[in-house]
Every structure is written in C-alpha cells, then in structure tokens.
Amino acid sequence: MRVAVVGCGTMGKSHIENLAAMPGVELVAICDNNEIEVNKTAEHWQLRAYVSLDEMINMENPDVVSICLPTYLHKEYVLRVAAYGKHIICEKPIAPSIEDAVEMINTCKEEGVRLFVGHVVRFFPNYADIKAKVDAGVIGKVGVIHTKRIGSNPARARAWYKDRSGGVIIDLMIHDIDFLCSVMGEVTSVYALQTQSEQNDYALVTLRFAGGAIANLEAHWGYPGPFTTAVEFAGTEGVIRFNSEDALSLKIVKAASAEDNQPAAVAIPQSPAFHNPYYYELKHFLACIENDTESIVTATDALRALRIALAAAQSAQTGMKIDIH
Structure with missing residues (x-):
C-alpha cells in the first residue's frame, strides 16, 4: 500500500x-x-x-x-x-x-x-488491557474514574497551540475523553474548571455517564516534570490503576545536546510495548482499508470526543454544567 x-x-x-x-x-x-x-x-x-x-x-x-x-x-x-x-x-x-x-x-x-x-490511546497496551478488564466485569460496576495527562507546554515551540489548538482540553484531554467513552459509553453532562496563563493551561473536567459513573479528568500543559498519564477505575468489586511513571521498568538519562535543548513541539507519550503505539494504530488503520473492516476508533467516535471537549471548554468559560444531548 x-x-x-x-x-x-x-x-x-x-x-x-x-x-x-x-x-x-x-x-x-x-x-x-x-x-x-x-x-x-x-x-x-x-x-x-x-x-x-x-x-x-x-x-x-x-x-x-x-x-x-x-x-x-x-x-x-x-x-x-x-x-x-x-x-x-x-x-x-x-x-x-x-x-x-x-x-x-x-x-x-x-x-x-x-x-x-x-486517537492513539486506544492502541496503548495498558489502556487496551484496562478496557478489556472493565468490559469483562473484573471490577464489577464502575462508579468513579480518575484520569491524568500532564506535560510540557507545546506553545513554547509552536505558537498555534496557544491561539488555535483549542487549548489543553480540546488538544490533550480529548485523548482521555475518547478513551473513557470507548469504555463507558455516552456522556450526559460535563462540568469544567480551567486556569490559563502564559506558561500554564490546566483543566479539571467532570463527566457523568449515562450508566451513572462519574469521571474526573485532569490535564496540564506546563507541568515541569516528565510527560505523565494515569487512570483509575473504581468498581463495586475492585480497582484498576495505571500510571505511566510506574510502568517504566528501564530509565535512561542522557546528557542533552544543543539540539535536545530546543523546546519540543509536543510530547509524544511512550509505551513499553515492542512497537510504538502509533505503529499499532497506523497498522490497524491500513488493515481496515485493505480488508474493508471497521476500525476500533471511528470518525464518528472522534466527533463524539470533540463534542464533549467543546462542551467542557464552554463549561469552563461559563461556570455552568453543560448537558450533552
């Protein structure tokens, strides 16, 4: 191809x-x-x-x-x-x-x-495993979910992130919005808080799902530490937790070159899998074309995630809960 x-x-x-x-x-x-x-x-x-x-x-x-x-x-x-x-x-x-x-x-x-x-998070092995376990009922009925996605501010290197990306909710948190929808189904309401400055864009968003579960999502551009993601599902029969920092079994720290000292445009999350998750994502998309099969993440899914992210941004601006119809 x-x-x-x-x-x-x-x-x-x-x-x-x-x-x-x-x-x-x-x-x-x-x-x-x-x-x-x-x-x-x-x-x-x-x-x-x-x-x-x-x-x-x-x-x-x-x-x-x-x-x-x-x-x-x-x-x-x-x-x-x-x-x-x-x-x-x-x-x-x-x-x-x-x-x-x-x-x-x-x-x-x-x-x-x-x-x-x-929406590459669907292809991270840890997240895919979480979805499989929740779908199988391993922790019973899910009641509360927490997610975190934090890293450096890409606007340091690319000005369009500040003015034309939609901000940390629409550009970054949308990863977790899409993933949670793939696990929990439809969102019925959104409430958000957001604070923005020259250096930071920080948001907390609460989603209520049709099945009754509540999710609290955190996203931050401007975090001084390494790019980090985390997720926790609490159910009637147990809890599933994942933190990307805990998943790193091998850490290598190298002296930075002059080129390395240039601010990165955007952080790319890593995975301990044999291939980069972007490899699995692209391979899956191409296989769907070749075999005329449906993707695990569709353009309609992407539209749903955008609709929720935009509602969250609206809630942050107005201070009001936004119902999703």
Missing part, C-alpha cells in the same frame, strides 16, 4: 518513522510548505519531498494520505485529499468545530473514501 504524509512536524515525523518500519507499506513521499524542513526530512528517510499537495498526489498516486498538520488545517486538507479519492488518516482532534468535523465525515462518505482519526 502506497502512503504519503503531509506535515513534517513532530507528529508527521512520528508517522514517517512508524510507516517506514511497517511491512507491506511503501512510504512514497512527504509534503510540507516549509521547503527547508521537508527537504531535510525527506533526505533523512530517503523520500521524495513536495511543497504542493496537488503535485504530490498527482506524481505519486498514493493509496492513503496521512495528515499531520495543525488542527485548524485538518478540514481543508481532508477535503482536498478526499476529492482525489484517497483514503485519509488524520491526526486528532478531528477539527476545531462540530461543523467542520461533520463536513469532513460527510464529504469522505460522498467521495467513497475512509477517514480515520488518530
């Missing part, structure tokens, strides 16, 4: 690295409007570089295009790629607004192409 990547920032390079290691995948090209960066990235991975999406698609004829661009560009590029009849993998969140997301989903259906959205 021929795959091309659009965007050579942090996520674009992650997609390139994982696709390049995947059997049965021919990674053909990278496209970015930053000519210097796209040429450097293409040279490193021995790919062809383009600054024009149209030229890349016409010259390379990929089966799939992976879009790793800032959120506010997702709609434009998804619609452009769909018009060529190419399947699409798009990084999360699906779009900045419900209207954009709905248009993207509907257009892809009309063009007969598949749209996959990269």
Whole structure:
C-alpha cells in the first residue's frame, strides 16, 4: 500500500518513522510548505519531498494520505485529499468545530473514501488491557474514574497551540475523553474548571455517564516534570490503576545536546510495548482499508470526543454544567 504524509512536524515525523518500519507499506513521499524542513526530512528517510499537495498526489498516486498538520488545517486538507479519492488518516482532534468535523465525515462518505482519526490511546497496551478488564466485569460496576495527562507546554515551540489548538482540553484531554467513552459509553453532562496563563493551561473536567459513573479528568500543559498519564477505575468489586511513571521498568538519562535543548513541539507519550503505539494504530488503520473492516476508533467516535471537549471548554468559560444531548 502506497502512503504519503503531509506535515513534517513532530507528529508527521512520528508517522514517517512508524510507516517506514511497517511491512507491506511503501512510504512514497512527504509534503510540507516549509521547503527547508521537508527537504531535510525527506533526505533523512530517503523520500521524495513536495511543497504542493496537488503535485504530490498527482506524481505519486498514493493509496492513503496521512495528515499531520495543525488542527485548524485538518478540514481543508481532508477535503482536498478526499476529492482525489484517497483514503485519509488524520491526526486528532478531528477539527476545531462540530461543523467542520461533520463536513469532513460527510464529504469522505460522498467521495467513497475512509477517514480515520488518530486517537492513539486506544492502541496503548495498558489502556487496551484496562478496557478489556472493565468490559469483562473484573471490577464489577464502575462508579468513579480518575484520569491524568500532564506535560510540557507545546506553545513554547509552536505558537498555534496557544491561539488555535483549542487549548489543553480540546488538544490533550480529548485523548482521555475518547478513551473513557470507548469504555463507558455516552456522556450526559460535563462540568469544567480551567486556569490559563502564559506558561500554564490546566483543566479539571467532570463527566457523568449515562450508566451513572462519574469521571474526573485532569490535564496540564506546563507541568515541569516528565510527560505523565494515569487512570483509575473504581468498581463495586475492585480497582484498576495505571500510571505511566510506574510502568517504566528501564530509565535512561542522557546528557542533552544543543539540539535536545530546543523546546519540543509536543510530547509524544511512550509505551513499553515492542512497537510504538502509533505503529499499532497506523497498522490497524491500513488493515481496515485493505480488508474493508471497521476500525476500533471511528470518525464518528472522534466527533463524539470533540463534542464533549467543546462542551467542557464552554463549561469552563461559563461556570455552568453543560448537558450533552
């Protein structure tokens, strides 16, 4: 399967690295409007570089295009790629607004192409195992859930995160929103608190699920320590806990180079699995295209997560509980 990547920032390079290691995948090209960066990235991975999406698609004829661009560009590029009849993998969140997301989903259906959205937490082995155990009733009926996702502030390196990403709820916490919905089902109400400054964006969100469970979600851009995620499910018959710091069986600390001292655009969470979770995610999406099967995370799921995240952002601004219909 021929795959091309659009965007050579942090996520674009992650997609390139994982696709390049995947059997049965021919990674053909990278496209970015930053000519210097796209040429450097293409040279490193021995790919062809383009600054024009149209030229890349016409010259390379990929089966799939992976879009790793800032959120506010997702709609434009998804619609452009769909018009060529190419399947699409798009990084999360699906779009900045419900209207954009709905248009993207509907257009892809009309063009007969598949749209996959990269809610990668579903593919982390620890989180997948938690879902399997909750689904199997290992801890009984779930009553209370806590999640945490904290790390450095990406706005230090990429200004668009501050003004056009939607903030820590829509860009970061949406990972946990999607995961919890995949385990617990529909959310009926949202209440949120958020504090923002030049250095920090911190949010606490409470979700009530249709089944009665309550979830408290924490997200923080500006945390001075390492990127950390945690989750706890408390049920009538037990508790399941996971903390990414506890899961690291081997820690390596290296002296930083001059390049390492540059602020990272966005932290990429790691997993002790043999492959990076992005590898499993991308492999799954491509297998769904090849075998014409449904994905474990759909574009409709991504729309649901966005709807809840936007409601949480609205609650934080108004101080009011928001009902989800």
